[in-house]
Amino acid sequence: MKAMTMTQKILAAHAGLPYVEAGQLIEADLDLVLGNDITSPVAIHEMDKMAKQDVFDKDKIALVMDHFIPNKDIKSAEHCKCVREFACSHDITNYFDVGEMGIEHALLPEKGLTVAGDVIIGADSHTCTYGALGAFSTGVGSTDMAAGMATGKAWFKVPSAIRFNLVGKPKKWVSGKDVILHIIGMIGVDGALYRSMEFTGEGVQNLTMDDRFTIANMAIEAGGKNGIFPVDDLAVAYMKEHSKRPFTVYEADPDAAYDEEYTIDLGALEPTIAFPHLPENTKTISEITEDIKVDQAVIGSCTNGRIDDLRCAAEILKGRRVKKGVRCIVIPATQKIYLQAMEEGLLKTFIEAGAVVSTPTCGPCLGGYMGILAAGERCISTTNRNFVGRMGHVDSEVYLASPAVAAASAVTGKISAPSELGL
Amino acid sequence: MKAYGTVFKYGDNVDTDVIIPARYLNSSDPAELATHCMEDIDKEFVNQVKKGDIIVAEKNFGCGSSREHAPIAIKAAGVSCVIAETFARIFYRNAINIGLPIIECPEASKGIEAGDEVEVDFDSGMIYNRTKGTEFKGQAFPEFMQKIIKAEGLINYINNQ
Numbered sequence: 001m002k003a004m005t006m007t008q009k010i011l012a013a014h015a016g017l018p019y020v021e022a023g024q025l026i027e028a029d030l031d032l033v034l035g036n037d038i039t040s041p042v043a044i045h046e047m048d049k050m051a052k053q054d055v056f057d058k059d060k061i062a063l064v065m066d067h068f069i070p071n072k073d074i075k076s077a078e079h080c081k082c083v084r085e086f087a088c089s090h091d092i093t094n095y096f097d098v099g100e101m102g103i104e105h106a107l108l109p110e111k112g113l114t115v116a117g118d119v120i121i122g123a124d125s126h127t128c129t130y131g132a133l134g135a136f137s138t139g140v141g142s143t144d145m146a147a148g149m150a151t152g153k154a155w156f157k158v159p160s161a162i163r164f165n166l167v168g169k170p171k172k173w174v175s176g177k178d179v180i181l182h183i184i185g186m187i188g189v190d191g192a193l194y195r196s197m198e199f200t201g202e203g204v205q206n207l208t209m210d211d212r213f214t215i216a217n218m219a220i221e222a223g224g225k226n227g228i229f230p231v232d233d234l235a236v237a238y239m240k241e242h243s244k245r246p247f248t249v250y251e252a253d254p255d256a257a258y259d260e261e262y263t264i265d266l267g268a269l270e271p272t273i274a275f276p277h278l279p280e281n282t283k284t285i286s287e288i289t290e291d292i293k294v295d296q297a298v299i300g301s302c303t304n305g306r307i308d309d310l311r312c313a314a315e316i317l318k319g320r321r322v323k324k325g326v327r328c329i330v331i332p333a334t335q336k337i338y339l340q341a342m343e344e345g346l347l348k349t350f351i352e353a354g355a356v357v358s359t360p361t362c363g364p365c366l367g368g369y370m371g372i373l374a375a376g377e378r379c380i381s382t383t384n385r386n387f388v389g390r391m392g393h394v395d396s397e398v399y400l401a402s403p404a405v406a407a408a409s410a411v412t413g414k415i416s417a418p419s420e421l422g423l
Numbered sequence: 424m425k426a427y428g429t430v431f432k433y434g435d436n437v438d439t440d441v442i443i444p445a446r447y448l449n450s451s452d453p454a455e456l457a458t459h460c461m462e463d464i465d466k467e468f469v470n471q472v473k474k475g476d477i478i479v480a481e482k483n484f485g486c487g488s489s490r491e492h493a494p495i496a497i498k499a500a501g502v503s504c505v506i507a508e509t510f511a512r513i514f515y516r517n518a519i520n521i522g523l524p525i526i527e528c529p530e531a532s533k534g535i536e537a538g539d540e541v542e543v544d545f546d547s548g549m550i551y552n553r554t555k556g557t558e559f560k561g562q563a564f565p566e567f568m569q570k571i572i573k574a575e576g577l578i579n580y581i582n583n584q
Contacts, residue, residue, distance in 0.1 A: 025567050042451045042491055051582045068449060075449035125489040125513055141491035141517035143577050151581065155567065189436055190483040194512050223483060225512055278436060366445040366488070385487060387440040389463040 003253035005161040006228055007196040010136040010250050014119040022160035022257075030060065031135075032113060033148040034122030036104055036362075037065040037076070040083045042142035043123060047150060055090050056152030062094040062113055062122075063087050064104040067362040069097075072369040102334025102360045105129035105217060105302035110334055112243025116231045117250055121145065121154050126302050126384065128219045132212035133239060134231035134249060139220060159225045161196035162187070163258040166203030168267035173418045175312065176211030177304055177382065177402035180218040181272040183264065185282030193223035195259060198252060200230055203266045209238045210308035217303050218384050221279040271417045273380075274400035277388045285405065285417040292399070296379040297322075297410035298391075299403050300331025300358070301365045304382035307337050309403040314346040316407040316418050317353040323413035328355035329364060329371045355410070367391045373398075380409040424545040426503035426524065428476035431461075431468060432537035437480050438487035439514065443496045445488075456492050457499035474501035477543070479535045481507065485514025494518040504543050506550060506561070508532040519568055522575040526550065526561035534559060545572070 002019055004012065012020040014028040035043055040063055047053065055061055063083055068076035080097075087095035094113060101107065105126050108114050116134035120127065125139035140154065148154050164183060184191070197219045199212075207215070212229050219227030229235065231249040239247055270284040299305075299313045310332060322328040330350045332338035338360065341347050347357050364371030365383040373379055373392030378399065381391065386398035399415060408416045408423075441464040443456055450456060461468035478497065484507035485493060494517045497505065505518065508529040518525045524545055531550045535541060539554040548561040564572065574580040 025565060038445075038448050039489065039491065042495075045451065046578050049578050049582075073449055079449065079451070123489055123491075125487065127489075139489040139513050141489050141494075141513060141520060143491060143520035144516060147520075147577050147581055189486060190509065190511070193483065193509060220513075223486065223511060366440070366448075368445055368448075385438075385440070387438045387487060389444055390440050394463045 003255040005256045006198055006250050006252040007136055011158055020158045022158055024158045027153050027155050028119050030148050030152050030154055031118040032060050032120040034062045035145050036067050036124055037069055037080050038067045039123035039142045041079045043145040044086045046143050046146035050150055052150050055149045058091050059093045061092050061149055063092055064096045065101050066103050068368050103302045103305055103362055106306055106333035110336055115239050115243050115245050115247035117248030121148050125220045126217050128226050129213055129217040131216035131226050131228035133235055136226055138226045159196045160259045161198050162192055163261045164199045165201040165263045166266055167201050168203050168265045169206040170266045173404045174269050175402045176214035178269050178272045180215045181274050181282050182269055184222045184279045187222055189278055189280045190223040197224045197227040208308055210306040214303055271405050274386055276386050276397040292415040294380045294409050295377040296327045297406045298329050298364050298371055298381040299406050301383040303384045304403050305331055305333030307340055310341045310346050313403040313407040314349040318349050320353055320411045322354035322410045326410055326413050328410040330355050331358045334360055364391055380406050380415055382406050426543040428503055430477050430479050430535055430537055430539045430541050433480040435482040436486055437484050439485055439490050439493040440487055442493040453495050453499035456496040460496040460500040472500050475503045477541050478502055478505045481532050482509050484510050486511035489513045491517045494521055494523045498523045506531050519571055520577040528559050528561035531559040
């Protein structure tokens with residue numbers, strides 16, 4: 001038997017094959033098919049054209065209303081109504097609307113719907129997040145979602161892989177966001193195009209689950225098909241706490257082939273910021289010599305709206321004030337995280353610092369609502385993309401950073417590390 | 424199957440946010456999406472594009488969001504084919520799945536300029552620059568994908584099975 005990567009082993013098992021190799025076209029069984037309020041209406045419309053109108057398994061479809069929710073306008077309301085009616089008529093178990101919803105990629109692991117060994121497709125590019133738990137998960141479009149909902153299968157070209165060997169331990173105020181921004185800066189926005197990003201090494205144990213979700217989440221920003229982590233004790237503990245589903249642990253063969261291998265010393269990383277208008281335009285905080293004033297700071301999203309992220313931001317904002325003239329918007333990613341942040345006093349800290357706290361939504365990340373930028377405005381953001389016009393006007397700018405940098409920058413009014421506040 | 428049209432040329436990393444900005448994603452109507460196609464990278468595109476025209480770009484075309492609205496907007500705007508050095512993988516899948524012909528061809532990407540008249544033969548994968556009198560061999564699709572393209576999309580392909 002020839003050697004396989006972790007991703008290849010998961011795909012082989014779901015295609016009913018003993019072995020797969022890079023470049024092979026396969027059809028794999030799906031454990032979960034995901035859609036949101038933007039992509040699902042298009043998928044539902046496609047399903048209407050299908051000869052087979054039933055869903056393959058009402059328990060293996062997740063519909064999460066999170067992008068323009070609570071409805072930002074009449075058209076968004078129509079989209080959500082379309083999905084709501086579909087979920088109701090097909091008795092979809094995992095339909096999450098206002099009151100239960102959260103940002104999909106924070107919500108699904110929390111609900112225990114994604115576990116190690118799964119094959120998951122989602123009509124949202126950040127579906128790659130669940131690789132943090134040792135699942136193969138990847139973003140697709142609405143038509144793939146429709147086909148997946150009807151058949152429970154999807155076609156894949158088996159990817160080759162890049163291995164990232166993580167060593168060392170991140171310094172204080174360096175988090176998963178800095179790790180992935182560093183990697184994207186190193187390999188570029190198409191550096192992992194069509195390929196898996198497999199994160200391994202003894203440094204993995206020094207990353208929290210929330211760090212790993214952030215890293216896997218942004219695999220797509222390097223063009224990756226998926227990002228994936230080994231399943232260690234921490235991942236197992238997370239799954240046991242959140243899920244009743246059985247999981248399967250796959251490990252890459254020791255002699256698996258990798259297109260490229262990189263070793264990254266987590267201890268050598270610094271807070272890292274991606275400048276407009278690509279996530280690969282990175283600089284470390286010490287490489288920034290000029291003052292970069294900000295008008296807005298966003299702390300949230302599927303990338304950085306989890307409890308670790310909010311705790312980190314609160315630690316910096318505690319007893320400090322958001323600078324006059326800066327709008328600081330904090331968005332807990334799920335209801336559970338929101339409640340936890342409330343019980344831990346984090347929300348009080350944010351509000352006393354002059355930040356606003358929003359219900360879970362993807363809103364500002366993609367320029368939907370809840371923090372749109374005017375021409376010439378600049379935002380430091382814990383989100384995942386800084387493309388032209390991403391958060392609003394075509395002449396606005398987004399700088400991507402960790403929650404620590406976003407919170408510190410909200411206080412100083414310019415892009416800053418927590419060290420500038422004496423932390 | 425062939426395409427013939429005038430070329431709109433773009434560079435590296437044309438992302439789905441500039442192909443169809445999220446502020447218009449509260450609609451999924453192809454005709455409405457088409458009226459905003461390429462708006463944040465080329466305001467004149469929708470005023471100038473004619474049925475059959477061709478987009479040629481460089482690396483990583485369609486990177487970013489999984490929104491199928493991006494290839495839908497391009498197709499509904501009348502574009503007959505997108506040629507690029509490489510495509511982002513979700514856009515690549517989406518284009519095939521909705522029946523928008525795309526071809527990877529680094530040489531064509533380099534050898535074709537805005538305004539050139541270009542013909543594409545999808546059966547042979549040949550790309551002819553009629554303005555400059557040059558030709559390029561694009562990458563042929565695997566048989567499985569050709570079947571999806573011939574069925575004009577994944578849903579028809581599944582229905583036919």
